[in-house]
Amino acid sequence: MAIKRVKASRKKTVRARPKRLPYSVNPANQSTSFQRGYDDGYLRGRAHFIMNRAVEPSPVRPLHVLYVSSGKGFPYSPLDEAIRGTLRDMVTTLHTAEPHEPVAEMTALLKPDLVLVLDGMYFPVEQVDAIRNQGIQTAIWLTDDPYYTDITLNIAPRYDYVFTLELNCIELYESHGCSEVHYLPFAAYLPQFHPSKMPALHRRDISFIGSGYWNRVNYFNPLLPQIMSHQTVFNGIWWDRLPDFKKYKHKIELNRWMSPEETKEVYNGTKIVLNLHRSHEDDSVNNNSLKIPALSPNPRTFEISACATLQLTDARGDLARFYKPGVEIETYETAAEMMDKIEYYLANEDKRRAIALRGFERTWKEHSYHHRMESLLQTIFGS
Known part of the structure; x- marks a missing residue:
């Protein structure tokens, strides 16, 4: 009787995979991108809650x-x-x-x-x-x-x-x-400037949109190493006047006028939008021989705040009539103060968001x- 030789089969060992733990929603454990999405979503949600409050229409x-x-x-x-x-x-x-x-x-x-x-x-x-x-x-x-x-x-x-x-x-x-x-x-024309419902197309730490008047060029140029160390973009004409333009031109969108829709998207996707008013003494562009100083805020002041974005602006004399500094808007008197506040609000999202929302609510109620x-x-x- 023939005996069949049967190969012994080895039993395959299956190792148990480690149990996958649910991802924590604690902001301290989230990635930077997830955290920013969370923060943006919260801000947009609060802003749209304010926008959707019932407002009695004015009679025609x-x-x-x-x-x-x-x-x-x-x-x-x-x-x-x-x-x-x-x-x-x-x-x-x-x-x-x-x-x-x-x-x-x-x-x-x-x-x-x-x-x-x-x-x-x-x-x-x-x-x-x-x-x-x-x-x-x-x-x-x-x-x-x-x-x-x-x-x-x-x-x-x-x-x-x-x-x-x-x-x-x-x-x-x-x-x-x-x-x-x-x-x-x-x-602010609210159909043009308002918080977006969808995540912003542009994600920046700092933005400045405006022309490179000489007072702005002279103010910003010494600060560029610090400002541009963040995710920063400047946009507007004349920024090639900057002595250090070539060094930072990859962060400057030169000579491109932005539509209100494009501007709104930038404001929505930026943590801090800078505002620096033009000078009343610039004879290269002005016709102000009496040198009348400007006290009142520019239109950009209202448009930035209408997008529920933190605005950091130079402190004009009549600004407090429209927004309470430190509560609904942030201001600076010196370049050092501006840089200190940039670093502070980039590191303190909750405080940045709170001021932005209060400024937005004030705009919605009073400055359309x-x-x-x-x-x-x-x-x-x-x-």
Whole structure:
């Protein structure tokens, strides 16, 4: 009887895999990217809670307004869009015109209650005179005070109402024959500037968006080694004036105008947005021979805060009228203070986020174009 030889089979040893532990949601154990996503999500959630609160709509005024745009194109065109878009919801009839059009002929046919002009530098004053001779009220909202007052002093007295975004210019216009001069700073156009629902396309520690005026170039250049050591991007024209431009050009988006949508995305994805106002003494770009100093915040002040982003700005004299420093916005008086606050808020996310949200809520409640247009119409037509 043949005996079959059978090979002994070795039993394969299966080692048990270690049990996978659930990932901790403790921020201390999360990766940097996960933590930032968590922080961004929390901030956006809080911001949208504020946005979605019930707000009683203002009644539509039974008014006919003819709006004359600046005619200057970008970057003024977003201001024109903001004013037109806001007025459409506030008055029963709105017509628009460009400054090169025969607006006086249009008003003779349309008979509006008000002709509102933005900037006015491209709009012939003879047209303003002809409109007023028809018994139609006129108003101008000056966009660049006090930087071009040598020019605007010849324009403003031709209007019934003058609105200026610079507090220091009120007495100046009054002394040149303007009987109705009112302080009306710009604001944030909330359909353009607001917290994004989705994660931001750009992720930065520090951003600055604006032109490289000489005061900004001279201020930032000594600080670039510290500022650029973070995830930082500057954007705007003239930054090749920086003596150290070649060293940092990979972090500077030169000569590219950013649309409101692009700007909003940058603000949403940046931890700290810097703001540094232009100088009233720069004769290379200004027409301000009287050297009238600027007290009031620029439009960027409101647009940054409208995106629920921490803003670090130089402290202008009238800023506290709009935001409480250290609570709703952060300020600096010196370059050393600016750098100290950059490092502090990059290391303290909760405090950065709290100020950003308070600034956003203040903007939402008080500093939209709806608020500004309501103030303008109330000044002219009453309650």
